[in-house]
Amino acid sequence: MPILMELFLTFAKIGLFTFGGGYAMLSIIENICVEQKNWITHDEMMNITVIAESTPGPIAINCATYVGYKKGKLPGAILATFGVALPSFVIIFAISMFLEGFLEITWIAHAFQGIKIAVGILILDAAIKMIKKMKKKPLQICILLASFAVIMLINVLKLHVSSILVMLTAALVSVAFFLAEKGRRKEGQA
Amino acid sequence: MIYLDLLIGFLEVGLFSFGGAYAAIPLIRDVALAHGWLDDEMLSYMIAVSESTPGPIMVNLATYVGSNKGGFPGAVIATTAVMLPAFLIILFIMVLAKSLLKNPYVQATLRGLKPCVIGVILATGIYMILGNCYVKAESRVDITAILITCGLAVIYFGSRKVVKKGLSPIGLICLAAIVGVAVYGI
Numbered sequence: 001m002p003i004l005m006e007l008f009l010t011f012a013k014i015g016l017f018t019f020g021g022g023y024a025m026l027s028i029i030e031n032i033c034v035e036q037k038n039w040i041t042h043d044e045m046m047n048i049t050v051i052a053e054s055t056p057g058p059i060a061i062n063c064a065t066y067v068g069y070k071k072g073k074l075p076g077a078i079l080a081t082f083g084v085a086l087p088s089f090v091i092i093f094a095i096s097m098f099l100e101g102f103l104e105i106t107w108i109a110h111a112f113q114g115i116k117i118a119v120g121i122l123i124l125d126a127a128i129k130m131i132k133k134m135k136k137k138p139l140q141i142c143i144l145l146a147s148f149a150v151i152m153l154i155n156v157l158k159l160h161v162s163s164i165l166v167m168l169t170a171a172l173v174s175v176a177f178f179l180a181e182k183g184r185r186k187e188g189q190a
Numbered sequence: 191m192i193y194l195d196l197l198i199g200f201l202e203v204g205l206f207s208f209g210g211a212y213a214a215i216p217l218i219r220d221v222a223l224a225h226g227w228l229d230d231e232m233l234s235y236m237i238a239v240s241e242s243t244p245g246p247i248m249v250n251l252a253t254y255v256g257s258n259k260g261g262f263p264g265a266v267i268a269t270t271a272v273m274l275p276a277f278l279i280i281l282f283i284m285v286l287a288k289s290l291l292k293n294p295y296v297q298a299t300l301r302g303l304k305p306c307v308i309g310v311i312l313a314t315g316i317y318m319i320l321g322n323c324y325v326k327a328e329s330r331v332d333i334t335a336i337l338i339t340c341g342l343a344v345i346y347f348g349s350r351k352v353v354k355k356g357l358s359p360i361g362l363i364c365l366a367a368i369v370g371v372a373v374y375g376i
Contacts, residue, residue, distance in 0.1 A: 016245075019241070019243070050291070051280070051283060051291060053209065053210075054208070054291050055208070056204060056208050057207060057248070057273065057276020057277075058214075058247075058272070058276060059210050060245075060246045061249075061273050062280050065276065065280040069280070069281060069285075074281075077277070077280075081273060084245075085249050085269060087244055088243065088244060088245025088246060089249065089269055091250075092239075092240070092243065092245075092254050092257070093253055093262070093265050095239060095243070096257040099254075103235070107371050110370045110374040110375045111367035111371050112238070112367070114366040114369045114370020114371070114373070114374070115234070115238045115363055115370060116231060116234040116238075117319075117322050117335060117338050117339050117370075118365070118366035119234040119237045119241075119318070119363075120315060121339070121342055121346055121362065122237070122362065123215060123315030124312070124316065124319065126211075126311055127212070127311040130308045130311065134304060139301075140301065140305040141305070143302060143305040143306050145309065146309070147306040147309030148310075148313045149313075150313075151216070151309065151310050151317075152313045155313065155314075156317075163217055163310050164206050164220075166306060167206060167208075167303055167306050170303060170306030171299045174298050174302025175298045175299055178298035
């Protein structure tokens with residue numbers, strides 16, 4: 001099979017059979033791309049994981065683009081990325097056609113009353129897992145607490161401030177501290 | 191114009207969602223609330239649907255909002271927009287700047303972004319849980335919802351102490367659906 005076709009079909013399969021988003025996908029991508037197909041090495045997979053965690057966007061897209069480009073240059077990157085997203089697109093597009101009508105059925109509306117509560121817990125769980133994994137330096141802890149407080153305030157007071165603004169501020173604060181640290185070290189050397 | 195709003199809104203989401211699907215939820219919530227595309231309730235439903243269907247959660251949410259607001263073209267635009275920044279950044283790193291992520295300034299930026307993202311997710315999660323436990327129309331606390339929240343949280347987090355991997359997110363969603371039907375239906 002030509003490599004472009006194989007990239008597309010493999011990533012479509014990954015997109016179709018992985019539930020639960022990015023981190024669940026990583027282990028399946030590793031299994032298929034490293035162990036079955038030998039497209040990339042274990043070290044490269046580690047590297048992709050680090051890159052995916054440090055760049056924005058869906059982790060599965062990061063991986064598909066990386067592997068696709070490595071094996072098939074630009075056409076490979078496009079086809080692998082397209083492939084990994086296509087199954088979700090088709091499924092969700094179909095669901096979106098009838099979901100609102102579906103929610104008008106009484107017992108389904110009741111089920112979703114319960115599901116809504118589960119989603120809150122899942123979001124909380126995602127945050128707790130990330131807190132456990134993060135490097136707990138004083139500056140990082142301060143940024144976390146400050147962002148938390150600011151977003152709570154924005155929500156409670158119903159202000160129209162984007163989270164992106166809060167993120168950019170946090171990035172600037174961190175860079176400012178980095179520069180200050182660097183300045184101090186230079187002074188120390190002089 | 192709806193297509194342009196979808197394009198810009200989901201490009202923003204794709205560009206700033208550091209840390210995977212749950213990092214994108216507060217951003218999607220921002221964009222969707224600002225344009226009146228979804229309320230918190232519908233967003234919760236869609237997160238559950240996205241968790242329970244295959245594929246990246248961010249792509250699922252983009253497809254749903256796009257389709258709901260702009261039909262097939264809207265779905266294509268929103269989905270492409272949410273993926274495009276990730277696609278271009280990975281290409282950029284691979285082709286032009288293999289050491290971009292090792293740059294000290296990029297590292298300092300990420301050191302600020304990551305804890306901030308966690309704070310944003312934590313606040314969004316807690317705010318949504320509080321919102322579930324309060325009946326806005328009648329300005330009263332919803333005791334039933336509080337009890338369900340505590341019950342589900344104990345089962346979900348407690349299950350990890352009993353079984354190694356604990357209850358999966360899909361498992362929790364199914365359980366919550368059954369509890370919802372049982373409690374609100376009877």
